[in-house]
Amino acid sequence: HGRDEYFQLKERILNKLRGHIDKFDIPKEFPYKESFSDLDVLIVCPSSTNILNLIKGLFNPEALYHNGGGYSFDFELFQID
Structure with a gap:
């Protein structure tokens, strides 16, 4: 997936989590x-x-998979971990 698509998805994920989880973040991606x-x-x-x-x-x-202390699932053709 391209950079623009990634950033659009990132915003959709953050918007979905707001109001449901108090502390969350997505690690900063490499700039290039x-x-x-x-x-x-x-x-x-x-x-x-x-x-x-x-x-x-x-x-x-x-x-949706539970692997150790985390979960992996699909959302809009992306893998979310």
Whole structure:
């Protein structure tokens, strides 16, 4: 995926998380990187937060994997980790 597409997706992800998670961020990308295969999202939330249900409700992924301490899922043809 190209740089413009990545930045558009990044804004959509951030907008979806606002109001649902208090602390979240997307690591800064390398300034000269031109293509992206995934988008990493870091969140901090209480242990009472059901991350699985949150992901399903906000992003409606077709595929969702729990791998260790994180989740991976698809959203608008991107892999979100």
